[in-house]
Amino acid sequence: QQPVQSPQAVILREGEDAVINCSSSKALYSVHWYRQKHGEAPVFLMILLKGGEQKGHDKISASFNEKKQQSSLYLTASQLSYSGTYFCGSEGAGGTSYGKLTFGQGTILTVHP
């Protein structure tokens, strides 16, 4: 089963913050976050392993709650370049699910000046 993302779309003004959520019904080994701009391939942002760690990259950070099988992506002080579709990818924790990477339906983020 693919992970479920919310919200489906977010509209921001430059400098505002946003949170994108990702949840799974299955036990997860890792969560991956990607951003895709129109007509381009998805680009890796960060990966989180089970253990509840939080990672950050510039003004974009993420958390992973293993028990709840949820991850959140935090975008602070948004910039125009943050616009795009954000996908979370989940990697299962056991059996053939380990190594299998499935993606959510995406969250469209639009940042206006």
Next chain:
Amino acid sequence: DTGVSQNPRHKITKRGQNVTFRCDPISEHNRLYWYRQTLGQGPEFLTYFQNEAQLEKSRLLSDRFSAERPKGSFSTLEIQRTEQGDSAMYLCASRTTGSGTEAFFGQGTRLTVV
């Protein structure tokens, strides 16, 4: 490291024809994935390989779809008797084995079935 390469970038075919796409992963990557993406949707998992072994194929995938990865290097995805519903972007991604490894995507092959 030249990245993941997919060919062709675009393919237009008539309904009922067979098509084959190729993916060349990053050389040291032993995991390779195929996805299908339609407008406004996330990448839909099709299948994945570890070296030459196909570990899983989506149950949503009809028997018209087949993928191979001979010798654990490049991979091909074939669609037989194409239908208009097969029109989509087909993405390939690769990664190394191990915990916490990122997947790198190719630019994709856009298939249009007319």
